[in-house]
Amino acid sequence: MNEIQSLYDMLGGEVGVHALVTRFYDLMDSAPEAKDIRALHANNLKQSREKLFLFLTGWSGGPQLYMEKFGHPRLRQRHMPFAIGSRERDQWLWCMNQAVDTGDFDPAVADHLKKRFSEIADFMRNKDETQGPLFQL
Numbered sequence: 566m567n568e569i570q571s572l573y574d575m576l577g578g579e580v581g582v583h584a585l586v587t588r589f590y591d592l593m594d595s596a597p598e599a600k601d602i603r604a605l606h607a608n609n610l611k612q613s614r615e616k617l618f619l620f621l622t623g624w625s626g627g628p629q630l631y632m633e634k635f636g637h638p639r640l641r642q643r644h645m646p647f648a649i650g651s652r653e654r655d656q657w658l659w660c661m662n663q664a665v666d667t668g669d670f671d672p673a674v675a676d677h678l679k680k681r682f683s684e685i686a687d688f689m690r691n692k693d694e695t696q697g698p699l700f701q702l
């Protein structure tokens with residue numbers, strides 16, 4: 566039989582997605598490299614962990630758990646209350662890239678994930694970072 570595996574299956578289904586999210590938030594919660602984005606989150610990360618797990622499950626081709634509970638993700642809009650610039654994007658990706666690299670994924674799957682995450686994280690930027698004029702006349 567020649568079945569096409571979904572990304573969800575390649576991540577290890579529920580257990581694999583859950584473990585990825587756990588590694589991601591454990592890093593965010595402890596690494597000085599992520600301190601600015603940690604500060605954007607609530608003291609207790611329980612809800613963030615739960616929501617990212619539900620979202621990534623559907624995003625990777627598993628059951629649409631996030632949609633069933635919260636409706637369409639509209640991720641960019643939901644991130645608007647938080648000021649996200651290149652620094653925040655890079656801190657988020659720093660955590661996620663490590664979380665991916667410490668998983669037991671096929672290297673092609675890990676590469677794919679990191680590429681996709683970097684695109685989504687970049688799209689989440691909502692802070693005007695253009696520099697003002699060097700000289701004020």
Ligand code: HEM
Binds near residue numbers: 602607649653686
């Ligand atoms: C670029 C840097 C990012 C920062 C600084 C950031 C920060 C945050 C913060 C502060 C929250 C609110 C915490 C909460 O309500 O639980 C949040 C929610 C969320 N984030 Fe991010 N995020 C980023 C990128 C991403 C990316 C790339 C994804 C998906 C791959 C993502 C997925 C989510 C989801 C699903 C939620 C819950 C949305 C909701 O239902 O309110 N985030 N994020």
